[in-house]
Amino acid sequence: MASQLAMGGDVSAAAKLLLRGELVGIPTETVYGLAANVFDVDAVLRIFEVKARPAFDPLIVHIHDRAQLSALVSQVLPEAEALMRCFWPGPLTLVLPKSAAVPDVVTSGLDTVAIRMPNHPLTLALLQVIDTPLAAPSANPFGYVSPTTAAHVADQLGEKIPYVLDGGPCTVGVESTIIGWEDGLPVLYRPGGLPIEEIEAVIGSVRPHVQKVLPVAPGMIESHYAPRKPLIVGDVGSLLVKHRDKSIGVISFTNNLGAVRCETLSPSGDLKEAARNLFGAIRFLDASDVELIVAEVFPDRELGRAINDRLRRASA
Numbered sequence: 001m002a003s004q005l006a007m008g009g010d011v012s013a014a015a016k017l018l019l020r021g022e023l024v025g026i027p028t029e030t031v032y033g034l035a036a037n038v039f040d041v042d043a044v045l046r047i048f049e050v051k052a053r054p055a056f057d058p059l060i061v062h063i064h065d066r067a068q069l070s071a072l073v074s075q076v077l078p079e080a081e082a083l084m085r086c087f088w089p090g091p092l093t094l095v096l097p098k099s100a101a102v103p104d105v106v107t108s109g110l111d112t113v114a115i116r117m118p119n120h121p122l123t124l125a126l127l128q129v130i131d132t133p134l135a136a137p138s139a140n141p142f143g144y145v146s147p148t149t150a151a152h153v154a155d156q157l158g159e160k161i162p163y164v165l166d167g168g169p170c171t172v173g174v175e176s177t178i179i180g181w182e183d184g185l186p187v188l189y190r191p192g193g194l195p196i197e198e199i200e201a202v203i204g205s206v207r208p209h210v211q212k213v214l215p216v217a218p219g220m221i222e223s224h225y226a227p228r229k230p231l232i233v234g235d236v237g238s239l240l241v242k243h244r245d246k247s248i249g250v251i252s253f254t255n256n257l258g259a260v261r262c263e264t265l266s267p268s269g270d271l272k273e274a275a276r277n278l279f280g281a282i283r284f285l286d287a288s289d290v291e292l293i294v295a296e297v298f299p300d301r302e303l304g305r306a307i308n309d310r311l312r313r314a315s316a
């Protein structure tokens with residue numbers, strides 16, 4: 001393992017490292033990923049080690065060209081085809097029946113594989129140069145907030161990986177929306193950067209996944225995306241009163257509560273801007289001297305659904 005992390009925009013350096021079996025931090029429009037060559041089992045196993053991620057939590061595979069699908073999946077359903085046409089490259093992950101070529105460590109033994117085409121010029125260029133798909137979960141220690149800048153990756157994984165490809169701050173800021181099919185019907189595994197309303201406009205209604213005994217899809221693990229400080233979601237006014245003995249940091253959609261430490265995610269009320277700023281605000285307050293983070297409930301539509309999902313899990 002490397003002890004000195006480098007950070008920069010050098011696609012060919014990143015490619016060389018990946019082809020030698022090393023891990024590299026990669027930018028995407030959603031969050032930064034921790035990437036390995038999907039067909040290199042040892043490298044994929046190191047992703048789990050570096051993140052301290054449980055082996056039952058499957059990874060997402062990143063491609064730059066739909067021609068790469070044939071090596072990864074055994075079937076592309078017509079609805080999946082339609083979604084790819086509309087939304088790739090973009091913040092949408094599709095769970096499809098896997099081909100035998102995808103190592104079981106990638107999918108945690110499931111017979112499906114999660115795939116997406118990220119919309120970031122550096123990572124698309126990287127995928128083209130190496131010409132192999134990349135398995136990449138978010139580049140954070142398991143359970144912590146996902147990174148939305150190269151510096152976030154360096155802060156948390158800097159001693160464990162040799163390189164972060166720096167593509168600037170993520171433009172979407174929450175992870176991809178994950179859609180799969182059960183009994184032939186579309187299912188939402190994780191609300192994310194592509195609003196479900198836009199997906200339903202293409203394939204009709206999508207039902208939320210109902211968890212069985214074990215998390216099938218662990219973005220579904222309840223406590224996730226969590227800061228180290230306690231975080232409570234609810235009515236900010238009454239929470240401030242209830243916890244008035246503590247120093248509190250607030251996450252608000254549009255309000256700026258002058259008297260209190262407050263991260264206002266979008267003064268103009270733009271849910272996309274709010275999503276872009278969410279994880280940075282959580283990290284900032286987590287690193288500050290507040291004792292408690294209080295967040296308001298966001299409008300339950302479009303990216304507000306992904307924001308509420310992440311806040312709820314951060315508070316679990």
Ligand code: TXA
Nearest residue numbers: 030032033058059112113114137138175176217218219
């Ligand atoms: O935006 C994103 O999706 C980012 C960037 C880096 O692409 N990646 C990301 O990966 O969020 P990660 O590992 O943090 O979340 C992957 C989640 C798993 O926790 C699981 O919920 C779901 O994807 N997943 C992966 N394979 C699956 C499968 N075969 N069936 C159901 N869910 C799956």
Ligand code: MG
Nearest residue numbers: 137138139146
């Ligand atoms: Mg993650």
